[in-house]
Every structure is written in C-alpha cells, then in structure tokens.
Amino acid sequence: MQITSIEIANLNVALKHPISTPLGALDAARNVVVKIITDSGIFGWGEASPFAPITGDSQESNHIAAQQLARLLLGRDPLAIEVRMAEINAFTTGEPSVRSAFDMALYDIAAKAAGLPLYRFLGGERREIRTDLTIGIQSRVEDTLALADKTLAAGFNAIKLKVGRPGLVDVDHVAAVRELAGPDVAIKIDSNQGWDFPTAVANLRAMQDLGVEYSEQPLAAWDIGGLARLRDRVNLPICADESLFTHCDALKLLVAGAADYLNIKLGKAGGIHMGLRINAIAEAAGASCMIGCFAESRLGMSAAAHLAMARPNIRFLDLDTAYQFAVDPVGGGVRYDDTIGGLMHLPDTPGHGAEIDERHLQRLCRIAV
Numbered sequence: 001m002q003i004t005s006i007e008i009a010n011l012n013v014a015l016k017h018p019i020s021t022p023l024g025a026l027d028a029a030r031n032v033v034v035k036i037i038t039d040s041g042i043f044g045w046g047e048a049s050p051f052a053p054i055t056g057d058s059q060e061s062n063h064i065a066a067q068q069l070a071r072l073l074l075g076r077d078p079l080a081i082e083v084r085m086a087e088i089n090a091f092t093t094g095e096p097s098v099r100s101a102f103d104m105a106l107y108d109i110a111a112k113a114a115g116l117p118l119y120r121f122l123g124g125e126r127r128e129i130r131t132d133l134t135i136g137i138q139s140r141v142e143d144t145l146a147l148a149d150k151t152l153a154a155g156f157n158a159i160k161l162k163v164g165r166p167g168l169v170d171v172d173h174v175a176a177v178r179e180l181a182g183p184d185v186a187i188k189i190d191s192n193q194g195w196d197f198p199t200a201v202a203n204l205r206a207m208q209d210l211g212v213e214y215s216e217q218p219l220a221a222w223d224i225g226g227l228a229r230l231r232d233r234v235n236l237p238i239c240a241d242e243s244l245f246t247h248c249d250a251l252k253l254l255v256a257g258a259a260d261y262l263n264i265k266l267g268k269a270g271g272i273h274m275g276l277r278i279n280a281i282a283e284a285a286g287a288s289c290m291i292g293c294f295a296e297s298r299l300g301m302s303a304a305a306h307l308a309m310a311r312p313n314i315r316f317l318d319l320d321t322a323y324q325f326a327v328d329p330v331g332g333g334v335r336y337d338d339t340i341g342g343l344m345h346l347p348d349t350p351g352h353g354a355e356i357d358e359r360h361l362q363r364l365c366r367i368a369v
Contacts (some may be wrong), residue, residue, distance in 0.1 A: 003319045006367045015028055015326065045356060046108070048100060063363065068293065096270045117347065276307070292318070
C-alpha cells in the first residue's frame with residue numbers, strides 16, 4: 001500500500017458559548033483537517049486543533065506544515081506507522097497539532113486495512129467511557145452555579161471547573177458547585193498554570209474537604225520542581241497537562257514526583273503513537289492518565305476516545321468541546337448519549353469511524369504524486 005495523495009483543508013466552527021480559561025477565551029474551533037488517500041482505495045482522516053498558548057502553533061502554520069509533511073509522505077507505506085511517525089517527528093519538533101492529524105489518519109488507515117475498529121486494532125476491548133463537562137471561568141458564583149445546574153440536569157456525573165483566579169476566589173465557586181452537586185458527582189479543577197506556588201497551596205488546602213478529584217496544572221508548565229513541592233504540601237492529587245508533551249516529559253515528571261496523573265492530549269503529544277508511549281510510562285510508574293482535548297470536532301474526539309477505550313489506565317476523560325459546536329460537521333465516529341450525560345458510544349466500523357462533511361471545509365489543497 002502506498003500514499004498517493006493528501007488533502008488539507010481548514011475547518012472553522014463557532015462554539016455556542018465561549019470557554020474562558022486563564023490562558024484566554026476560546027470562541028471557535030479553527031482547525032486543520034487532513035485526508036490521506038492510498039492506492040488501495042483506503043483513506044484516513046485526521047484533525048489538528050492548534051491552541052497557540054499551549055501548542056505554539058496556529059491554523060495558518062498547521063496548514064503550511066501539513067503541505068510539507070504531505071510531500072514527505074507521498075509514495076510511502078502508511079501501514080508502517082512507527083517509521084512514518086519517526087520521519088514526521090524528525091522533520092519538525094514543532095507543530096504538534098498537525099503531526100497529530102497525520103498520526104490519526106495513519107491509524108485510521110491501518111485499522112481499516114485490518115478490518116477493525118481502532119480500539120480493537122490497538123488491542124483493547126469495549127468498555128464504558130464517559131467524559132466530564134467543562135465550565136469555564138465565570139465572574140460570579142451565580143453564573144458558575146447556573147452552568148453547573150444545566151450540566152447536572154443533562155445527567156453528567158463529572159464536572160471540570162476552570163480555576164486560576166486571584167487569591168482564594170476560586171474556593172467559593174468550587175464550594176458552591178459541590179453543595180449543588182452533592183457528594184456523588186466528581187469535581188475536577190484546572191488552573192491552566194494560573195496560580196503561583198503560595199496561591200496554589202492556599203487554594204488546595206482550602207479545598208481539601210470539598211472532595212475535589214484532582215488539581216490539573218496548578219503551576220507554570222516549566223515548574224516541575226514546584227509541582228513536586230506542591231504535591232508534598234497538599235492532600236490532593238496533581239495532574240500534569242501543559243507540562244506534558246512527550247514520553248520524555250512523562251518520565252521527568254514521574255521521576256521528580258511531580259504528578260499523580262498525566263493528561264494526554266493528542267494535539268500536544270503529536271498523536272496516538274506518542275499517547276501510547278506516555279501511557280506505558282505512566283503504567284510502569286503506577287500512575288493513571290486522563291485524556292483531554294483542545295477544540296477538536298467529533299473527528300478528533302473519535303480518535304481520542306478509541307485510545308481511551310483501548311487503554312484502561314486512561315481513567316479520566318475530558319472530551320467535551322464538541323458539545324459546544326454550533327454545527328456538527330462530522331458523520332460517523334463517536335456519539336454522545338442523548339440521555340446519560342457524558343456517556344460516549346464508539347462504532348464498530350473499521351478505523352476511528354469519523355469523516356468530515358466536506359461542505360464545511362475551506363481552503364482545500366491537494367498534494368499528489
């Protein structure tokens with residue numbers, strides 16, 4: 001099997017409601033979609049969702065890099081994923097989002113060629129997977145509660161609250177949601193690097209009786225030593241997100257004692273190939289993983305959900321941004337349950353199962369042999 005052509009296009013979709021974080025507000029998905037076509041008639045889809053404050057790339061840079069990577073892969077065997085990803089990662093250490101898109105498409109092709117859904121191709125079996133729903137930073141506690149009430153009414157059993165406000169303001173928001181939700185709903189907090197060390201210590205100690213499941217990236221991404229010191233000072237698990245891109249980062253974090261959990265995002269890791277490596281290192285260290293997202297459509301969410309289903313060590317799912325899409329440009333792939341909030345259903349069709357309705361694509365270009 002050989003790659004004969006690759007199509008690259010932009011995908012722009014507005015969100016129903018902006019999501020506010022300490023790193024900025026997200027009001028739309030500005031993604032890049034890749035379709036790898038082979039001489040066998042099998043093709044694979046992948047999606048990049050860049051977020052410059054974390055990944056350092058953009059839709060524009062992804063579109064350019066995708067054309068360069070397409071020329072690199074033409075005529076090559078798409079089933080040799082290990083070799084193809086080594087070539088891609090040797091070509092650039094940047095543009096992790098678009099490297100992830102190529103990775104997704106290659107795994108889609110390989111699973112289709114094997115006649116297996118991707119989670120089975122990865123060695124997994126069907127199990128229940130369920131995402132939380134994220135509530136962005138609100139200025140008033142009443143606004144946070146209003147969104148939490150809608151989330152609970154939709155049947156979600158886990159809420160992720162964006163935090164990182166000055167002083168101890170976050171404590172009131174978390175305490176109010178806990179009172180509303182009761183003891184059986186999981187509450188996670190994500191600071192997106194928004195606190196300094198003293199503020200993190202003060203907040204996490206103030207929240208220690210609120211049943212928070214874990215604190216995600218409370219300190220700056222570079223401050224692995226600070227994360228380790230914080231973990232020793234508070235009685236709350238720490239999850240590393242922006243500090244983690246590759247398996248090398250996973251090793252550094254766990255050797256330093258800086259994290260209890262690791263957040264794999266395909267758009268940071270450069271795809272499933274690296275996500276598998278990160279999870280293996282976490283398993284070896286006795287640490288669990290979560291899988292998160294940027295602003296992927298159900299295409300990117302499908303690839304992430306297959307990885308989660310295939311690896312039970314990925315315990316926590318934060319694959320919710322597609323809930324906020326004003327329109328759904330994807331056919332097939334993962335489906336969110338209509339009655340049980342957060343429950344995700346994967347099809348047993350070969351590959352990851354998702355395809356983009358090409359009417360939603362813009363700035364399409366095709367690189368061919």
